[in-house]
Structure formats: structure tokens, C-alpha cells
Amino acid sequence: xxxxxxxxxxxxxxxxxxxxxxxxxxxxxxxxxxxxxxxx
Amino acid sequence: xxxxxxxxxxxxxxxxxxxxxxxxxxxxxxxxxxxxxxxxxxxxxxxxxxxxxxxxxxxxxxxxxxxxxxxxxxxxxxxxxxxxxxxxxxxxxxxxxxxxxxxxxxxxxxxxxxxxxxxxxxxxxxxxxxxxxxxxxxxxxxxxxxxxxxxxxxxxxxxxxxxxxxxxxxxxxxxxxxxxxxxxxxxxxxxxxxxxxxxxxxxxxxxxxxxxxxxxxxxxxxxxxxxxxxxxxxxxxxxxxxxxxxxxxxxxxxxxxxxxxxxxxxxxxxxxxxxxxxxxxxxxxxxxxxxxxxxxxxxxxxxxxxxxxxxxxxxxxxxxxxxxxxxxxxxxxxxxxxxxxxxxxxxxxxxxxxxxxxxxxxxxxxxxxxxxxxxxxxxxxxxxxxxxxxxxxxxxxxxxxxxxxxxxxxxxxxxxxxxxxxxxxxxxxxxxxxxxxxxxxxxxxxxxxxxxxxxxxxxxxxxxxxxxxxxxxxxxxxxxxxxxxxxxxxxxxxxxxxxxxxxxxxxx
Numbered sequence: 001x002x003x004x005x006x007x008x009x010x011x012x013x014x015x016x017x018x019x020x021x022x023x024x025x026x027x028x029x030x031x032x033x034x035x036x037x038x039x040x
Numbered sequence: 041x042x043x044x045x046x047x048x049x050x051x052x053x054x055x056x057x058x059x060x061x062x063x064x065x066x067x068x069x070x071x072x073x074x075x076x077x078x079x080x081x082x083x084x085x086x087x088x089x090x091x092x093x094x095x096x097x098x099x100x101x102x103x104x105x106x107x108x109x110x111x112x113x114x115x116x117x118x119x120x121x122x123x124x125x126x127x128x129x130x131x132x133x134x135x136x137x138x139x140x141x142x143x144x145x146x147x148x149x150x151x152x153x154x155x156x157x158x159x160x161x162x163x164x165x166x167x168x169x170x171x172x173x174x175x176x177x178x179x180x181x182x183x184x185x186x187x188x189x190x191x192x193x194x195x196x197x198x199x200x201x202x203x204x205x206x207x208x209x210x211x212x213x214x215x216x217x218x219x220x221x222x223x224x225x226x227x228x229x230x231x232x233x234x235x236x237x238x239x240x241x242x243x244x245x246x247x248x249x250x251x252x253x254x255x256x257x258x259x260x261x262x263x264x265x266x267x268x269x270x271x272x273x274x275x276x277x278x279x280x281x282x283x284x285x286x287x288x289x290x291x292x293x294x295x296x297x298x299x300x301x302x303x304x305x306x307x308x309x310x311x312x313x314x315x316x317x318x319x320x321x322x323x324x325x326x327x328x329x330x331x332x333x334x335x336x337x338x339x340x341x342x343x344x345x346x347x348x349x350x351x352x353x354x355x356x357x358x359x360x361x362x363x364x365x366x367x368x369x370x371x372x373x374x375x376x377x378x379x380x381x382x383x384x385x386x387x388x389x390x391x392x393x394x395x396x397x398x399x400x401x402x403x404x405x406x407x408x409x410x411x412x413x414x415x416x417x418x419x420x421x422x423x424x425x426x427x428x429x430x431x432x433x434x435x436x437x438x439x440x441x442x443x444x445x446x447x448x449x450x451x452x453x454x455x456x457x458x459x460x461x462x463x464x465x466x467x468x469x470x471x472x473x474x475x476x477x478x479x480x481x482x483x484x485x486x487x488x489x490x491x492x493x494x495x496x497x498x499x500x501x502x503x504x505x506x507x508x509x510x511x512x513x514x515x516x517x518x519x520x521x522x523x524x525x526x527x528x529x530x531x532x533x534x535x536x537x538x539x540x541x542x543x544x545x546x547x548x
Contacts, residue, residue, distance in 0.1 A: 001246055005247045012085050
């Protein structure tokens, strides 16, 4: 592969898959509070 | 009218998988790779990411928040937002109905082609096999004159399974199906990508996809394509996520979930790009042509180019099952979400139970689909309906909704507060700027661009009569439907149960 293609492939993977990882981490650190009155 | 407790997702993970299943569809596999290649390869990443962050995710968050705050499928949600806004919701329901009737057909084709892959039934001429033998497409567009049973029976099966899942309900049906199918899709597709990367010539395909052509960055149409890809790929604009988030618990996170769904969708697209172009690289090497000569998208890529590649590949049968199986699963989980918009809307506005709503509204959708598309004209109708409902259904409704919510009803501050009450990622003024300013400009630009193309030449050189009957009439018909449904005297749901921001349980 050409150097520029490898760089763009890596950037794409790091930004998009990294973005997913960060979003998952943010969500895990913020568990849903239970509803006061839970309905089925 | 008897009020039932509203259905709810069982777990946050279950909801997320359903949201991801809805977002990942056919477009991720067969549209993104070509759009990226055509729009500057590696350089396309820039407009693509800008589009994701400035329009895709903000719009996704808007839909999440509307559905969660107003606790209803689109007609009920918009009615609760403002009485005059109900047609916006029915417009989205109409668009979902139209998309569902033809989307199911493509899922049925994929199921059949997974089977055809085993003995490479398309022989030496996949193009002729697909259009002549399998679809039996008429020579000219016109009125259907014959019914194609080879398409009809898998289509009936797709509808039986889809309605079966919906009959089981949000938690036991939709959530459980996505818990099974999304991990399965990821595994199947990963195996496919690994196989593609080990083929000779794969590197040439990746070179073609990722080598940046920076001159394209200044090309306006590449930016339109990037925003279009994000918009259509995330399935925003026709109320799916409004419907899905209306079944979330009151204290559920919204913005973090939207980010996860948005980035999951893009992550899968990147993976699909790698898989598809590695495969095209193999074929280009085998045929002795440049990759660009084989690059294409949509139906031509999936049902003509890929069968040819599968025939030329060692262990092609397995590859074919993986590819068409992935396509069918990705389409199926999206189809479930699209039909749920129609079913949920009917349930919320009439107060009837899930079973009659699925059998009634879902049944009508299935019948129209089964009656119209497995015919010798089905392919022409599908192509035209798809083009017009995408541009003048999804994108136009998206534009009108964004303008109505941000500028006419001025609901963004209220929605922002609502999302911030429970969400992992707080929304700031940036969110209102993206939705109030950038998204309308971009969608308006897309609309102008598309109208200009429409008026300059007939789409695909189809006869004007077909474009009017299957294109303009359908797109306008959905708007007329929305107005009629909004003036009908519904007895249930709506303004009387407007939930408050404190978050108490809505009644219906």
C-alpha cells in the first residue's frame, strides 16, 4: 500500500473506531438512574 | 379508552443494539464504499467526519430527544410538541411505509442470493441471471404483466418473520432479535473482511479506497455526497429513532447512546469499505483491469459484481453466504425498525393493542409490498420510488422538521434541557447551532442540488409517466396522506397526555 493510503486508513480507523470507544466509555461511566416508579 | 402501560426496552444494551441495528443497513455495505472512493478516497474522510459531527449526530440526538420527551411514535410526538405539527409525524410514517414496502424486497433478494451462492447458480453471466432469470424484468417500464414467484416466496417469508418479531413486542421481539442478529452480523462480516484481506490483490483495492485525492476537498458535490451518505446511512428523518426512544425509561441516557449508535454505524461503514474494496482489488487483479473500472454501488455491486467475484474466488460459496447473509441481516434489522414506525404510530393514535396494530398496519404494508414488487416491473418501480422517497420524502421531511422545530416552534432549548437532565454528554449551544443553522443549510443545499438534477434530465432516462406515477405521485401522495391523517378525529393519544419535563410517566 502507498504511504498516504496507509496513513488515511489508520486515521480513519483511529478516529471512527476510537470515537466509538470513547462514546462507549462515556456511556459506561454514566449508568441510567432507575425510574422512581418503574412500569413494566 | 383503556390505557395500557407503554412498552419498554428491557436493558440499555438491548436498546443500543436495536438502535445500531436500525442504523446499519444496506447503505453501509453497498453505498458507503463507492461514495467514499468516488469522493476523493482517503480525503473523503474529512467531509464525512465533518458531516457526522455537524449534522448526523446532532440530528440523531434531536430524534432521540423528541421521542423520549414526548413519548410517542412521530404523529403523537409531534402532536404533543404542537397541535399543528402532527402532519410532520404522519409524513414520516408515510415515508416509512413506502420505504418498508420496497426495502423488504431487497432483503428477500439477499436471502435468495445467499442460497444461490452455494452452487453459484448465476453461472457465467450474473447480470443476465439477476435481471432476466431471477427478476424477469420487462424490457420497458410500464404496467406489470406477470408475477415472479421466485421473488414472491422469499419476500413473503421476510414479511412473516418481520411481522412475527413485531408481534412479540418491543422487548421480546425487537430487542431479542437485535441481540441475536447484530452480534451475528458483526461476526459474519469480520470473517468476510479477513477473507477479503487475504485475497491476492486486496492491497490494490485498499490503495484505491484510501489514497487521498485532496483536490476533491474543494469540490462542493463531494460535500453534498458526504452529508447525504451520513444522512441516509444513519436512517434519520423518518422517525425511526423517535419511535424507538419513546420506549426508553424516563431516566435513560440520550446523548451518549446517540454517539454510540452514530459511531457504530460509521465504524461498520469503514469496515464495509475495507471488505468491499479488498474484494474489488482481488477481482481487478484477476481481470487485469484497474480497480476503478469495477467500482460501483447499490444493486449492481451486490447482485451483479459480487456474484461474478464469488465465481472467480477460491471457496467463493462461503464468501457468498457471508456477504449475502450479512446484507440480509443488516437489511432485516433495519426493516424491523422501519415497520415499527408505522405500527407504533397506529398504536399510539388509536389506542389499539400491538397485535391488531401489527396485523393491520404491518399487514397492509406487507400486502402492498408482496402485490407490487415481485412483478416484471418491480425493479423499475423500486428504482424510481427509492430515488424520489429518499430525496423528496426523507431529506425534504428532514429539512422541514429541522426548520419547524428550531425556527417555528423554537423547541431546541426545551429539548436541550430535557436531554441534559439524564444524559452522559451535556448538550451546549453548539447543538442548537448545528441544528438551527448548519443542518438546514446543508439539507437545503442537498434539496436544491437534487431538484436541479431532476429538472435537467429524466432520472435514469426513465419515461416521464413512470417518474410521475412512481416518483412524484408517491412523494406528494405521502404529504397528502399526512394532512388527511392529521385532520381525522382520533379518539386516543395526544394533547391530553402531554408529559411534563419533571418526567412523570405518560399515560398511554
